[in-house]
Amino acid sequence: MAKIETFYEVMRRQGITRRSFLKYCSLTAASLGLSPAFAPKIAHAMETKPRLPVLWLHGLECTCCSESFIRSAHPLAKDVILSMLSLDYDDTIMAAAGHQAESIIEETIKKYDGEFLLAVEGNAPLNQDGMSMIIAGKPFSEQLNHVSKHCKAIISWGSCASWGCVQAASPNPTKAVPTHNHPGIANKPIIKVPGCPPIAEVMTAVIAYMITFEKIPELDRQGRPKMFYSQRIHDKCYRRPHFDAGQFVEEYDDEYARKGYCLYKVGCKGPTTYNACSTIRWNEGTSFPIQAGHGCIGCSEDGFWDKGSFYDRLSGIHQFGVESNADEVGGTAAAIVGGAVAVHAAASAIQRATRKSDGQGE
Amino acid sequence: MSVITTPNGYNLDNSGQRVVIDPVTRIEGHMRCEVNVDSNNVITNAVSTGTMWRGLEVILKGRDPRDAWAFVERICGVCTGCHALTSVRAVEDALDIQIPKNAFLIREMMAKTLQVHDHVVHFYHLHALDWVNPVNALKADPKATSKLQQLTGPNHPLSSPGYFRDVQTRIRKFIESGQLGPFKNGYWDNPAYKLPPEADLMAVAHYLEALDLQKEFVKVHTVFGGKNPHPNYLVGGVPCAINMDGDMSAGAPLNMERLNFVKARIDEMKAFNDNVYIPDVLAIASFYKKQLWGGGLGAKSVMDYGAYPTVNYDKSTDQLPGGVILDDNWDNVMEIDPRDPEQVQEFVNHSWYKYPDENKGLHPWDGITEPNYELGPDTKGTRTNIQEIDENAKYSWIKAPRWRGHAVEVGPLSRYTLAYAQGSKYVQEQVHRSVAAFNALAGTDLDAKPILQSTIGRTLARALESQYCGDMLVDDWNSLIGNIKAGDTATANMEKWDPATWPKEAKGVGVTAAPRGGLGHWIKIKDGKIENYQCVVPSTWNGSPRDPAGNIGAFEASLMGTPVERADEPVEILRNLHSFDPCLACSTHVMSEEGDEIVSAKVR
Numbered sequence: 001m002a003k004i005e006t007f008y009e010v011m012r013r014q015g016i017t018r019r020s021f022l023k024y025c026s027l028t029a030a031s032l033g034l035s036p037a038f039a040p041k042i043a044h045a046m047e048t049k050p051r052l053p054v055l056w057l058h059g060l061e062c063t064c065c066s067e068s069f070i071r072s073a074h075p076l077a078k079d080v081i082l083s084m085l086s087l088d089y090d091d092t093i094m095a096a097a098g099h100q101a102e103s104i105i106e107e108t109i110k111k112y113d114g115e116f117l118l119a120v121e122g123n124a125p126l127n128q129d130g131m132s133m134i135i136a137g138k139p140f141s142e143q144l145n146h147v148s149k150h151c152k153a154i155i156s157w158g159s160c161a162s163w164g165c166v167q168a169a170s171p172n173p174t175k176a177v178p179t180h181n182h183p184g185i186a187n188k189p190i191i192k193v194p195g196c197p198p199i200a201e202v203m204t205a206v207i208a209y210m211i212t213f214e215k216i217p218e219l220d221r222q223g224r225p226k227m228f229y230s231q232r233i234h235d236k237c238y239r240r241p242h243f244d245a246g247q248f249v250e251e252y253d254d255e256y257a258r259k260g261y262c263l264y265k266v267g268c269k270g271p272t273t274y275n276a277c278s279t280i281r282w283n284e285g286t287s288f289p290i291q292a293g294h295g296c297i298g299c300s301e302d303g304f305w306d307k308g309s310f311y312d313r314l315s316g317i318h319q320f321g322v323e324s325n326a327d328e329v330g331g332t333a334a335a336i337v338g339g340a341v342a343v344h345a346a347a348s349a350i351q352r353a354t355r356k357s358d359g360q361g362e
Numbered sequence: 363m364s365v366i367t368t369p370n371g372y373n374l375d376n377s378g379q380r381v382v383i384d385p386v387t388r389i390e391g392h393m394r395c396e397v398n399v400d401s402n403n404v405i406t407n408a409v410s411t412g413t414m415w416r417g418l419e420v421i422l423k424g425r426d427p428r429d430a431w432a433f434v435e436r437i438c439g440v441c442t443g444c445h446a447l448t449s450v451r452a453v454e455d456a457l458d459i460q461i462p463k464n465a466f467l468i469r470e471m472m473a474k475t476l477q478v479h480d481h482v483v484h485f486y487h488l489h490a491l492d493w494v495n496p497v498n499a500l501k502a503d504p505k506a507t508s509k510l511q512q513l514t515g516p517n518h519p520l521s522s523p524g525y526f527r528d529v530q531t532r533i534r535k536f537i538e539s540g541q542l543g544p545f546k547n548g549y550w551d552n553p554a555y556k557l558p559p560e561a562d563l564m565a566v567a568h569y570l571e572a573l574d575l576q577k578e579f580v581k582v583h584t585v586f587g588g589k590n591p592h593p594n595y596l597v598g599g600v601p602c603a604i605n606m607d608g609d610m611s612a613g614a615p616l617n618m619e620r621l622n623f624v625k626a627r628i629d630e631m632k633a634f635n636d637n638v639y640i641p642d643v644l645a646i647a648s649f650y651k652k653q654l655w656g657g658g659l660g661a662k663s664v665m666d667y668g669a670y671p672t673v674n675y676d677k678s679t680d681q682l683p684g685g686v687i688l689d690d691n692w693d694n695v696m697e698i699d700p701r702d703p704e705q706v707q708e709f710v711n712h713s714w715y716k717y718p719d720e721n722k723g724l725h726p727w728d729g730i731t732e733p734n735y736e737l738g739p740d741t742k743g744t745r746t747n748i749q750e751i752d753e754n755a756k757y758s759w760i761k762a763p764r765w766r767g768h769a770v771e772v773g774p775l776s777r778y779t780l781a782y783a784q785g786s787k788y789v790q791e792q793v794h795r796s797v798a799a800f801n802a803l804a805g806t807d808l809d810a811k812p813i814l815q816s817t818i819g820r821t822l823a824r825a826l827e828s829q830y831c832g833d834m835l836v837d838d839w840n841s842l843i844g845n846i847k848a849g850d851t852a853t854a855n856m857e858k859w860d861p862a863t864w865p866k867e868a869k870g871v872g873v874t875a876a877p878r879g880g881l882g883h884w885i886k887i888k889d890g891k892i893e894n895y896q897c898v899v900p901s902t903w904n905g906s907p908r909d910p911a912g913n914i915g916a917f918e919a920s921l922m923g924t925p926v927e928r929a930d931e932p933v934e935i936l937r938n939l940h941s942f943d944p945c946l947a948c949s950t951h952v953m954s955e956e957g958d959e960i961v962s963a964k965v966r
Contacts, residue, residue, distance in 0.1 A: 014532040051541070060416050062947050063390045064439020064591040070487075071577040071590070078573045082532065086541040091387040095491045095548035097932055098383035104546055125416075128714075128735045129746050132759065134413035135392060136384050137748035166418065166436040173417030173733075197439060197591050200577075238613065252596060253854035257603040260613030282589040286581045286623075289588030293615035294601035297432055297594070305433070309426045 008043075014083060027074040052211055053116040055108055055147055056090035059140045060133050060167050060176050061122025065158040066092045068197035072204040073284040080204055084211065088116075091135075102136050105143070109150045117210075118151035120144065120161040124182055125174035132174045141182065148186040153216060154179060155191045157203065159299060162194035162224075169305035180223070189216050192223040196299035199280055202228045222302070224274070233270035233288075233296050236278040239263065257293060267311035268295030275300040370662070370769055370913045372922050375406040380750055383932045384413070386939060388488040390440040391946025393905065395939060396751060397921055399929050408914070408921035409753040410905050410939075412760035412950045415714070415733065422895040427453045427887050428859075431595045434883065434897065438948045440483075442591040443476050443583065444876040445883070445897065445948075450597050452883040456870025457597075462852040465599035466674040467842040468586050471624070472593065473874065474670075474831035474838070475582040478631045480877035481774075481828040482579070482639060484943045486572035489821065492937040493646050494557060494565040497550040500534050502526070502559035507567075510560050514803070515641035517633075520571065529567040554926075554933040556649050565646065568638055575634055582627050585620050599854030606846060616853075625839055632832040635825075643825040644796060647818045648803035656817030656938040658920030663688045663768055664776035665903070667698060667882065669875030670834060681834065682777045682827075682875060683784045686765055692783035698765065700871045700882050703728070706898060709762040712753070712907035721910045723764060726884035726896035727869060731761075753908070759950040762906040762915065763898050771916040772879025772903045773942060775814065775823040782810075788833075792826050817920065820941040861890035876900050878943050901949035904942050917942060 008021060016024075025043040026036060058066075070077040081087055088108045094101060108116055125132045130139030148154060156179045159165035167176040177183075180190050193206055206225055209217050217225040234240065242248070243262040250256060250265060264271065270278070273296050277288040289296055295311070298304040365375045376398045384394035392414040398407040422433055430453060435446035447469060454461065461469075504526035511521040537545070549555075557565070580590035586602050587593020594601055605614035612619075668677055668684025677684075685695040699705055707723030710716070716734040717724065724730060737745060738755020751757045762769075770776070781789040797810050813819050858864065869886045879900030886894040906915035914922075917939060926934045 014535045015528060016532075053541075058392070060414055061391075062436050062439040064436070064442060067439045067442065067591045070483075070573060071580065073577060076574060077577070078570050081543060082536055085543075087543045088541075088546060090544065091385050091392075092390070093487060094387050094544045094546070096546065097385065097387040097936055100547040100549075100931075101385060101387055128415075128733060131735050131746060132415040132417075132733070133392065134384070134394065134411075134748070137382075137394070137743060139746055142746075166421065166433060167416040169421045169433070171420065173420050174415065176416070196436060251856050251859070252601060253599065253603050253852060253856065258605040258608065258614050258851075259610040260605075260615070277589070283577065283581050283584040286584040287588055289594050291615065292584070292586060292588035292594065292602050294588055294594035294596065299592075305421075309429050310432060311426070311428060 016083070024075060024079070051084070051086055053086045053088050053108055053112045054119055055088060055105060055116055055151070056119040056121065057140075057144060057147060058091055059120070059122035059124045059144065059160070060174065061158075061160050062166075063092060063121070064197040065121045065160075065203070066090075068200045069203050071200035071283060074201060075204055075208065077204075080207070085207065099136075105147060109147070113150050115152055116150075117153060117155065118147050118188075119155045119157055120179045121157045122160045123164060123168070123176045123178055125167070125176045126183070127173070127175040141184070144179075144182060145184040145186070148188060151186070151188060153189040153191065155193060155206070156180070157193055158198055159194045159196045159304075162192040163302040165196060166305055190223055191216055191219065191225060194224060194229070194300040195275060198300070199276060199282060201280055201284070202276055228276040228280070229274045229300070231274065231276070231279070233273050233275055233278045233290070237270055237290055238278065239290060252293075263290055263293075263295040265313055266295055267309065267313060269298035269301070269304070269310070269314065270296040271314060273298040273301050366912070368912045368914055370659070370919070372914055372919060373406075374914070375400070378406055379929055381929050381932065381935075382750060383935060386936065386944070388491065388936070388940060389944040389946060390438060390948070391944070391950070393944060393946045394751070395917075395921075395935060396753075397935060399926060402925065403927070403929055404923060404925045405921045405935075408918040409751060409757060410907070410915065410917040411751060411758045412905055412946050414946055415759040415950045416947070417733075419731065419895045419897065422892050424891050426861075426890070427456070427885065427892055428597045430885070430892060430895065431597070434895075435592055435595070437897065437899070438945055439591045440945060441476065441480055441877045441948065443472055443587070443593050443595070444874050444881060446593075446595040447473055448872040448874040448876075448881050448883045448897075450595050451872030451874065452870045452885045453597050453872075453887075454870070455872055456868040456885055456887050457858050457864055459598055459855060459858050460675070461599045461855055463674065463845050463850060464604060464842060464853050465855075467838050467845065468600045468602065468853070470670065471835055471838045471842075472583055472586055474835045475579060475627075475631070477831040477875075477877055478635065478828045478835075479576055479579045480943075481824045482572055482634065483576050484877070485639065485643065485821065485825065486569045488943065489940045490565055490569055491548065492933060492940055493555070493650065494569070495550055495555040495562050496533060496545055496566050497537060497548075498555065498557065498559050499530065499562035499566045500537065500559075502530060502563035504530060504563070506560040507563045510645070511564055514645040515637050518637040518641075520567070526563055526567060529570065530563055533566055549931045549933050552927055552931050552933050554928075556653070557646065558649070561645060561649060565642060568642055571638070572634070575630065578627055579631050582624050585616070585624055596854060598856055598859060599852075601854070603853055604846060604851040606851070621839075621843065628832070628835045628839055632836065635829040635832040639825050640796075640829055643822050644799045644803060647813075647822060648800055650818055651800075651804040651806055654812055654816040654818060655924050656920045656941065657815035657819065658922065659769060659771035659916040660775045660779070660820060660920070661815035662690050663770045664779050665698060665765055665770040665772055666777045666780055666875065666880040667700065667873035669777070681786070681788070682781050682830075683786065684880070685780050685784070686770065687779060687783060688768060692779070695780060695783055700873055700884070705766055706882065707764055707767075708898065709764060709909040711910045712756055712758065713761045714756050714759050715761065723767075723909075726882065726898055727886060727894070729884075729894070729896040758905075758907040760902055760905045760907060762909040763903050764909055764913070767911065769906065769909065769913040769915050769919070770903060771919075772900045773820065773824075774827040775820045776879060777875060778814070778823040778826060788830065789826075792830065796822060796826065817938050817941040824943070864890060878945050878948070879903060899945075899948040901942070901945040905944060905946070905949050917944070
């Protein structure tokens with residue numbers, strides 16, 4: 001395999017000072033929820049670890065994941081694209097088109113077989129012989145399977161690649177399937193980063209973590225990074241005290257809505273939704289849906305389109321003892337995606353092995 | 363066939379070399395384009411194919427109309443929010459719900475923020491590489507770039523030679539690494555690129571600046587809608603309640619701090635439009651003064667529903683008035699009525715759908731969409747490996763919408779043509795100013811029409827619209843403050859929130875000036891649930907395949923007669939297509955009430 005420059009070498013070569021580089025490392029540590037003590041470790045990793053080639057494929061999607069990605073403030077999207085990754089294929093932003101674009105896939109496979117990251121945005125439909133998602137005259141399914149065979153690991157960006165999302169909502173007219181359920185997908189670790197879209201800084205932090213620590217982040221039993229998806233929005237919501245005090249918005253724009261009371265009664269799905277919206281917040285921490293007055297619609301959860309109206313009150317959530325009930329809901333969701341368990345198990349095994357070898361190396 | 367003349371006046375000749383571009387990159391969604399070029403490398407036939415289809419409308423059937431905005435918002439994450447806005451308008455129209463003034467102003471600010479964001483990202487991150495050569499920027503003298511910056515955009519603070527030298531250094535090292543990332547396999551030695559190195563360097567610097575700034579613009583959505591992409595909307599108003607000085611104002615969605623935050627973002631948008639975006643487009647355009655082709659339908663037949671009223675529900679106050687112009691006759695602007703079954707109709711005889719009678723079009727309230735993927739006998743390749751498509755048969759996942767049977771172009775150029783023709787002072791002044799600036803930079807003496815009715819004109823109109831939206835945002839913010847000051851803090855009308863208050867059956871339509879053109883949603887509600895939902899989307903109008911009469915759509919028309927430097931390097935084709943800012947996920951979402959009958963899972 002060709003020698004790949006380190007992250008630090010590239011940043012330096014591009015005229016970024018050591019001081020800016022170290023500041024970047026501190027911000028990365030902060031965005032990962034790590035203490036400032038980790039900044040030197042991140043700096044060390046970035047000075048010595050190789051850059052990561054990425055092929056970013058797009059299936060049936062709305063491109064909200066890419067749009068979210070370019071909103072990242074720390075690191076800035078331009079630094080990710082120019083210095084952090086080698087984004088060799090991404091049809092949304094690449095200069096080349098047609099066969100000049102498609103040849104890049106084969107070149108990358110040849111040069112970096114088994115070493116590059118496959119990022120999947122959107123998903124593949126199985127109806128219409130796969131031809132309701134055509135790329136280079138062929139079903140997207142073929143491209144996805146082909147590239148998956150040669151990658152090191154797969155990131156399923158967003159709810160389309162992670163769960164199926166809106167086009168897979170009942171009755172799923174195109175039979176769109178998430179990455180891990182795609183027939184013929186290679187048995188590689190899959191990191192799900194769900195959300196419609198995922199938060200920008202969550203997306204770039206997952207990548208920064210993998211580059212820095214040279215391993216897949218610890219995943220939950222559904223395949224999501226625990227660092228961002230192990231808490232319900234409800235757990236850290238700034239309106240939680242109003243829930244506990246029984247102070248609720250009864251109707252949009254009532255006097256309680258103006259006071260910022262809890263939105264549970266107008267349909268908020270925060271109590272059953274695992275995501276970092278109430279902690280990291282959106283668009284550089286500017287706000288998140290509940291702060292702006294609308295209930296959470298649960299967009300990072302599997303099948304959230306088919307769980308009743310966004311304005312129906314969650315049933316089975318009691319004011320006290322909410323944890324046990326919400327845990328049951330989480331457990332059910334895990335059972336529904338049982339088809340994916342084998343893949344997750346494989347991913348977890350590789351992840352354990354990675355951690356083990358890391359330990360031996362130290 | 364050899365040569366066919368279409369009813370809308372194009373001579374299609376497919377005898378020359380066939381060039382295939384799949385995927386067309388730097389667009390939203392997925393598309394394919396095939397053209398024939400003659401021995402002089404001039405395009406004589408163009409075939410545009412939408413290559414994705416998701417079937418969102420069947421998914422909506424039977425759901426709560428108050429939820430529809432969230433589903434249709436996911437038609438597109440680039441023009442995020444415009445489908446949600448159109449949806450709540452359609453539902454409110456059906457249920458006769460009037461929203462409060464504050465809600466109207468907040469929705470307007472969200473819509474105009476999207477325009478600025480979407481237009482800026484389109485120009486710098488999707489379109490610029492058709493005009494700008496980053497490799498050539500390495501040859502630039504940073505001092506010359508600084509001079510150019512001060513000539514074209516004197517009010518932009520980042521203009522020193524040192525600044526441009528730093529940018530150049532970063533790009534040089536990036537390119538010298540050999541890992542070119544998104545620039546890989548570009549057409550950097552193609553003579554179709556005309557900019558001198560100093561202009562290339564200036565544009566590359568602004569590519570990076572725009573990438574940093576666009577994330578600031580969208581924070582307006584984050585304040586009002588909680589997140590971006592995909593902010594939240596609400597039937598009856600907006601979800602962000604106002605609490606200026608009452609108890610717990612600090613935890614309320616909107617208070618003085620939040621509104622000031624929005625104002626700061628509006629000021630950034632306005633400054634970028636005025637100091638960078640408009641000057642860049644004019645500077646780049648002046649270097650392409652000899653490439654003023656690609657006008658296509660934009661030089662003939664244009665349409666928009668009209669947008670940005672100063673008084674809600676009063677179309678006569680639209681700041682970008684709508685209508686239809688046919689055959690370049692600016693003296694006769696016809697009214698458009700989205701409810702009239704004879705006006706907007708969709709055809710499918712060249713689309714991968716089935717109608718009982720494919721010679722006829724259907725109005726969206728009565729629309730049918732049943733997928734029917736089949737290829738014509740002259741296809742080269744196979745059903746799942748298309749080499750060359752047969753455009754005499756079905757060839758796209760995009761339907762063909764027509765206005766009274768006419769193919770029309772939609773988008774900022776269409777809106778600007780309509781506003782200019784109908785005497786909008788603001789638009790006329792903007793156009794005259796731009797034409798004068800273009801002529802001064804290019805050393806030409808052209809009128810507005812030859813500049814506007816071209817590929818670069820489409821791109822210029824988009825920039826002008828972004829600037830107009832930036833100015834209107836200031837007006838809307840001031841109006842909001844004024845209305846709150848007058849004592850009105852209402853943000854939602856919940857009188858008809860409960861479905862028990864709804865009629866047994868209702869139908870409505872919502873229209874919006876989406877970034878890519880006029881957008882309409884048509885809804886039928888029955889027993890409190892969605893009975894039918896249809897969207898007719900800008901890129902469906904522009905990307906449409908042929909219709910039963912043989913008219914070609916706007917993408918195809920814009921390519922006709924365009925010369926290309928090198929047939930195997932699609933710089934000019936990408937340039938023309940990108941000037942529409944194609945959005946393929948939008949254009950190919952369609953599905954209707956009968957769609958659920960055709961779902962047959964065939965697992966490969």
